[in-house]
Amino acid sequence: MEWNFETLRIEYKDVLQKSFKAKNLDILEQKVKSLNKTEIDLKSPLDQTFRDILLKLLEEQVDVEELKQFVEFSIHSCRKGLSSPTMPVILLGDIFETLTLDTCEDMFNFVEQNVHVWKEDLFFTGCKNNLLRLCNDLLRRLSRTTATVFCGKILLFLAKFFPFSERSGLNIVREFNLENVTEYGTDPSDDAITEIQTGSEKHVIDFTFYCKFWQLQDFFRNPNQCYTKVQWKLFCSHSSTILNTFQGIKLDYVTSDNNTTVGYFAKYLTSQKLLDLQLHDVNFRRSVLLQFLIVFQYLISTVKFKSESYELKSDQKDWIQNQTEKVYNLLKETPPDGEKFAKIVKNILAREELWNSWKNDGCPEIKKVQSTSIESEKKTSETKKPLLGDIIKEANSQGRYYMGSGELTKLWNLCPNNLEACKGKERDFLPSLEDYFSEAIEQLEKPVKDEEILLKDGNFGWRALRLLARRSPHFFTYSTTIMNPLSSYLEMMVRKIAHERPGKSQENSQEGQNDAEIDNFLTEEEQGTEELKQNDQEEFVDDSNPRQDHKITVQQLLYFSQKISPDWEKLAVKLGYKPDEIEFFKNENPTEFEQARNLLQIWFEDDEDATLDNLLYILEGLEMHEAAEAVRNELNSTMDT
Known part of the structure; x- marks a missing residue:
């Protein structure tokens, strides 16, 4: 009989069903051994047969326990070398795709309980990507608000399964979840003014305060906004208002004798009618104050992938320091156990600084260092110094570069891909x-x-x-x-x-x-x-150098504006204009031609580097070839005259 994929698949089907029904893997093993004399691949047909049998079980709507037993049977088959090591996880993927979410949660308990199996050398390398894809597919199907517990189980499983330094589970580039938008009411007609008297001070909770309070959530989800001048002032103003109100409203905490658990919610309601009650809620206040501390820490921390322009001035850092102390004082005043809670938060954020430094160093693998005596360490360091080749080899094993100089080594390890880092738009700037x-x-x-x-x-x-x-x-x-x-x-x-x-x-x-x-x-x-x-600052021109064109004629201005008008915004960014200035050009000029003309006119008037030579250099760098050719022709005609 001539054996091929289809004939082997049919041959395996009856044997696999009998073997699984009898829970006896020897039946299947004997069949595979009898076919070992053939030169064709035996694992691929058997893998497909496993999936065929699973599909039949799913059509029969067997209970979850039998599905678990079938996956366990495939695990034993892999250990015997009969099927591919990826087979159990492939079967799990097929199961999760066909079951309802409620049944998936029961089935996922099986995945959690066998985390030690997936971490075995036999399965880990081949199954880790499939398991990650399986978990991500489940997370996409689940609601983060209604299935919070199941989502947490999946994330905890991934944390247990992958090594601590696994880069796929780390937010290396510090991206923010910009999709986490907090919506709140914008209709001032619903304004419900509430006045809170605390001693000699009176705090008014009106629509303006309501908007300021929930607008802060936009800064919390994207703190990089604070590095722009206008947004920083807005953030400072809103933060001071909220913290002063918290400082004026003292909270009382009433303990209850019954064993009721306190509820924690992933997202608070934003109705204006609830704000007065929320301001008097202990958990709500702690949540907001903790958000302040996290943002303050990020703004003044050194982050590897943060743009160089994202740096606060000394007065801004002083403001953050003062506000941080105020937040910790508010946490200490918030019952119950305010002092203890503030101390725990401070320790957690201090540990976050260590993790931040670990990420800045490229997330090196954390290994346990065997304890040795001080004398042996001194003796080793005195008698033997590490060789340069060993240092380079160690750096390469960690995916890092060793350049011999501390500054060069730091520069070459700022980004995993140096070529892509050089192309980054945030690197293309010129400070004044x-x-x-x-x-x-x-x-x-x-x-x-x-x-x-x-x-x-x-x-x-x-x-x-x-x-x-x-x-x-x-x-x-x-x-x-x-x-x-x-x-x-x-x-x-x-x-x-x-x-x-x-x-x-x-x-x-x-x-x-x-x-x-x-x-x-x-x-x-x-x-x-x-x-x-x-x-003669304005009219100084060296007649011996005709290329020193600090002036631009009206005809040249109109001609160049027409050429750069399609991509004038790209040129504006290169010239150092900020987003609000670019928006000003758009608002003041109706057409792209007029916007480009206004840009060039202001640049040549205000910037001492505004010359035709520099304009040509910039246009060539931006690959605006048509506009660059126009400037080059004007320069050549100037040389000829």
């Missing part, structure tokens, strides 16, 4: 001179300790030179003066930037002294250049 050198200017005005001087930091100096080459007109000024060390040159440039800051008052009593200090750093040629620049 005032923003970047603000701290250095403050240090010049208020001297600090020598070891804290920012200008002597090599990393700061390297970035400063790159920024000066792009932003400062003084960087390429001809000079025979040799600045050694680098900190002296940077100090000279910082003093120039501080002297030329926009809005600097001419009545400043230190201006004469600053001019004298600048003159000490400049050679005679540089002083002559400075005087010429001050006398």
